[in-house]
Amino acid sequence: MTQEILIIRKTREWLLASLENFTIEQLNTIPPGYNNNIMWNLGHMAATQLGVCYLRGGVDLPAGTNEFFETYRSGTKPERLYTTEDLEQIKTYFFSYFDQLQADVQTSRFDNYTPWTTRYDIAVKNINDAVGFLPFHDGLHIGVIFGLRKLV
Structure with missing residues (x-):
């Protein structure tokens, strides 16, 4: 699983670097016709990692x-304007739980992973499939973020 996590890490590092010159106001902007902003998409990417791996895996x-x-x-x-502290929390969660995830996989915490099918008709049968799904999901939201970047 190390290679999969390396791919996710590098992609997320690249994404954050591409947003370095954006203000917190720009990251919070919800353009007409959209229901979210860049900050929410970033947070959602990190939250999905937690949900797909832990909650779907039957682990707290x-x-x-x-x-x-x-x-x-x-x-x-988005229910409020996000702060620079929120952005720092997202950046932390973007990366900090990979080490925990790898440790948890090695201790067999996910041996009873419940199979499910994503809304994109992708079967996720175990924790390895779950980690393999994350780059696809991140890619969808990176596309949205790059669209939003042009509008803010």
């Missing part, structure tokens, strides 16, 4: 992540 979310997950999970939208 890592300590301290419940509120973050509920803010950015699928079906939510």
Whole structure:
């Protein structure tokens, strides 16, 4: 699983670098016709990693992540203006749980992963499939972010 996580890490590092010159106001802007912004998409990418790997795997979310997950999970939208502190939290969650995830996989915490099918008709049968799904999901939101970048 190390290569998959490396791909996700590098892609997310590249994405954040591409947003370095954007202000917090730009990251919070919801253009007409959209229901979210760049900040929400970033947070959603990190929250999806937690949900797809942990919750779908029948494992409790890592300590301290419940509120973050509920803010950015699928079906939510921005309910407030996000702050620079929120952005720093997203950046932390973008990367910090990969080490925990790898450790948890090695301890067999996900041996009872419940198979499911995504809304994109992708079968996710185990934790390895779940991690393999993340680059696809991130790619969808990176596309949205790049569209939003042109509008803010």
